[in-house]
Amino acid sequence: MATGRRLAVSLLGAGTQGRRLAYMWSSCGCDVHLIDSQEKQLKDSLGYIEQLRSLHEPPAKSSGRIRTHTSDALKDALNDSWLVVECIPEKLPLKRDIIRQLDQVAPADTIIASNSSSYTIGEIIAGLDLTDSSRVLSTHSYWPPETSAIEIMGHKDTDPEHISTLMKQCADHGFKPFHVKRESTGYIYNRIWAAIKREALLTAAEEVATPEEIDKIFKEVLKTPKGPFEQMDVVGLDVVLDIEEHYAENRGNIPEKPREYLRKLIGEGKLGYKNGKGFYEYDK
Template sequence: MWSRLGRPVYLVDRDDQQLLRAKEYIEKLRAESQVPSLGRWGQIITSPSQDLPKAVSDSWLLVECVPESLALKRKVIQQLDDLAHPDTIVASNSSSYTITEIIQDLRVKQPDRFIGLPKLRGTNGKMLKAIEIMGSGQTKPEILSRLVEETRNHGFKPFQVHRTSTGYIYNRIWAAIKRETLLTLAEGVASPEEIDSIFKDVLKTPKGPCEQMDVVGLDVVLDIEQHYADVRQGIPEEPRALLRKMVAQGKLGVKSGSGFYDYSESSKPRD
């Protein structure tokens, strides 16, 4: 999406194979996109992590997209702040940690240039237009207005979060669905298959909540749920207890071969 106007975009990662897979995925999204580029797509420049200073110096916007680990996000954000020109906007793609939480206690040069910018993805894995924009109490108003304009120009549909909110807008609603799903499972009310089947039948979505959590990774879901419990009162314990049990058993979802469902080779139908 950021390359839609023909401008180059740097993609930086320390794993060369991950960069290759990411670039292939971007090409797939471009081919499927219903948001055409204006003239031609911009170049995607894949760079190893040692090339980060070059990518930072050439960019007006830096977006951190590492996994939902607060310590890891803080490490990357601090690195970006150390390298970036004072006028460069630094954003986090986190959907569960606010930008205020991430930069708290960091030695940042320009605390008024940070922003939260999570991109939403559909249940079928396809690109969505929706993107959320949330500043901290220190973010310059002109940065918020600029990103609303820039995201819209690039084909996004921006939603500005007007007050600091853990989970932003969409993920607060999704968190409630996840939590109630986990509570339903913990109480033995229904199986993952039954929950997903009725969810898809009623809402006409390609995946149910258990299938979606398996894709995200149950260890990641547990980290996010624990964070909600840390910052909010009244979050039930049973969903986290169920997740801890499954994670302890190595059931992390698709990436480990099993979660709410079995993804191992032996579970696949034979010809």
């Protein structure tokens, strides 16, 4: 890990994951740079982080500073960062462009990470002419702080020391880190979750049962707090579709009907919790 002046963490993207990760990294005193192209997104993120602190953090706990920056100040924000994580939408060309940009402007000892939920870091950097690919890896989180699991995955040239650093630092900042020992589309949990959500979608699309009924029997049998459709609403149906499209492209033999079902709902303006209506309706 970088020492001396580089003690902060930078997060590129102040959406759902970026703001939650900003809360996690700042909760134990680490300074955070939150970077986004939209001023409103940055402002809303600070308010949201304060809500999380009031819900999850003891009053006496000392939090690190969170400083916001627009994207044109990216290089300055990275100057004191030992880690930068991209949290931009799950679109491969976007992620490739931003990893290339981060490689060009981040200090030489800054670790560069992707929060991609479906693309391996090897896929993201394939063919990119990076100055140092050994410092590039994946740090995929779920729904912190409620779900604190985070998966650390490198590629064939990632420096093992960076993996060790992330495993330790994530644990020190309230995450529960898991090392993905080989490149894996979907990491560990999402490979298993993908099969569950795909079959749930197919069951509903075939009108075997409604999403509500499927959630109820799922929770009754497995004693989980949420069913698969409730979980998809939390993730966002557009994100779920992006991930499913990638699985279909990457693996083949993936049924089309679940994706058709998602496209229909998205076409009706149903994105899930984030816009108040998905498989369920929510009071925003």
